[in-house]
Amino acid sequence: MKRLLPALLLAAPSAFTAGAYAQVSTNIDALPAAPASPPAAQAAAPSRRAPASSAATSHAAASHTASRKTATASATTPPDVSPRPPAPVVIPPPAVAVQTYPPVPATPVKPVADAPGSAETEPDGMRLTFGSGSANLNPASLDALTALAKTLAAEPTRRISLLAYAAGSDDDRSTSRRVALARALTVRAVLVNEGVATTRIYPRAIGLPPHGDASTPDRLDLIASGTVPAGPEQAQFGAVPPSSPAKATP
Structure with a gap:
């Protein structure tokens, strides 16, 4: 076939110059090579930022690793506890000037020469008697009460109770209480x-004595707690006196 085509061109050149012609070859090796096909997916475009040097990159990586290790150590390791507790916070009070006044002195008590009554010393204090409807003290009663007051002033741990009574009727209890209050x-x-x-003083204006009280109603009982030593039945809380044993509860 290769030899036939040149002979035809020499024999009838006008047949090929008049129109288009094509070269036909059966040699596959003579065909031009096909262009390479484009890749299926192109790689992403690289960043425009210039790559850092290898030394800088290594230093940055080392710093990041060290910071991560420090953060992990601080998160897992509890902080040190001080062996001493923190000092308490003391908030000073506001500086406000408050006007103070001395206590009002008690009214001096003057004896009444002809006032009925007496002063009897008791194991736990004193019993004072008065005239009916009166709160006056005669000189003897006042002197005995003053001596006892001086003794109690030197013993500041004792509590003093004043139980004041007064005669009267059940129909008018307020009058007897007013008289008892004046005595206290x-x-x-x-x-x-x-x-x-x-x-240290606890006055109580009781007024009429309770029913069945055989003592004089016009009186005041001064009781100083702690003047009498406590017995064995009162030394412990909840103790029962030997003379009165506890009864079994059914």
Whole structure:
């Protein structure tokens, strides 16, 4: 076939110059090579930023690793506890000037020469008697009460109770209570004037005595707690006196 085509061109050249012609070959090796096919997916475009040097990259990686290790160590290791507790926070009070006044002195008690009554010393204090409807003290009663007040002033741990009574009727209990209150205030004034603190004195205006009380109703019982030593039945809380054993509860 290769030899036939040149002979035809020489024999009839006008047949090929008049129109288009094509070269036909049966040699596959003579065909031009096909262009290479494009890749299926191109790689992403590289960043425009210039790559850092290898030394800088290594230093940055080392710093990042060290910071991560430090953060992990601080997150897992608890902080050190001080062997001493922190000092308490003391907030000073506001500086406000408060006007203070001295305590009001008790009214001096003057004896009444012809006032009925007496002063009897008791194991735990004193019993004072008065005239009917009166709160006056005669000189003997006032002197005995003053001596007892001086003794109580030197013993500031004792508490003093004033139980004041007064005669009267069940139909008018307020009058007997007013008289009993006047007696309690009179005895209280004597104690305060001799140096007994008012916070240690507990006056009680009872008024009419309870039913069945055989003592004189016009009286005041001064009871100083702690003047009498406690017995064995009172030494412990919940103790039962030997003379009165506890009864079994059914």
